[in-house]
Amino acid sequence: xxxxxxxxxxxxxxxxxxxxxxxxxxxxxxxxxxxxxxxxxxxxxxxxxxxxxxxxxxxxxxxxxxxxxxxxxxxxxxxxxxxxxxxxxxxxxxxxxxxxxxxxxxxxxxxxxxxxxxxxxxxxxxxxxxxxxxxxxx
Numbered sequence: 001x002x003x004x005x006x007x008x009x010x011x012x013x014x015x016x017x018x019x020x021x022x023x024x025x026x027x028x029x030x031x032x033x034x035x036x037x038x039x040x041x042x043x044x045x046x047x048x049x050x051x052x053x054x055x056x057x058x059x060x061x062x063x064x065x066x067x068x069x070x071x072x073x074x075x076x077x078x079x080x081x082x083x084x085x086x087x088x089x090x091x092x093x094x095x096x097x098x099x100x101x102x103x104x105x106x107x108x109x110x111x112x113x114x115x116x117x118x119x120x121x122x123x124x125x126x127x128x129x130x131x132x133x134x135x136x137x138x
Contacts, residue, residue, distance in 0.1 A: 001107050001129065007065045007093035012057060014049065014115065016085045022053025049083035054121050058111055061091045062125050066107075070127050073106065077123030087115045096124070104130040 012018075023033035028050045031038040039047050058077055063070045083089055096108045106128045113121040 001095055001098055001105055003095055003097050005095040010061050010091040012089045012091065014083045014085055014087045014089055016047065019047055019049050019085060023050050026050060026052035028052060046084045051079055054079065058121060058125060061093065061111065062109060062127050066127055066129050070129050073126040073128055075125050077121050079121055081115060081118035081120050083115055083120050089113045089115045089120050102131065104128050
């Protein structure tokens with residue numbers, strides 16, 4: 001891993017099931033995340049994804065790239081354009097800096113998740129990838 005390294009994009013189809021399942025899993029029972037009629041009454045064209053689901057998808061994006069031993073240290077994100085059903089969010093990332101240590105490297109990664117109407121999520125993730133043990137194990 002090195003500063004300037006670009007992570008491959010990850011396309012995530014935004015389905016009603018993903019939005020509702022994420023809201024239920026995170027115990028976010030706000031009607032705008034599961035009831036289209038009530039979302040309309042509150043001024044939204046449809047239900048939309050909650051921040052906790054987005055946070056989990058950002059974490060998945062980083063650990064999918066850096067591997068199962070990667071440890072998320074911080075996730076600092078901000079939401080923008082909503083994720084509505086039928087759209088696709090494309091996550092991209094760039095390593096901003098790397099701190100090398102004997103027990104592993106820690107990277108700061110700038111992440112953007114864009115959909116058809118703009119940037120859904122922007123932020124940074126700090127991740128540590130443990131050093132491999134001598135002999136390749138670890």
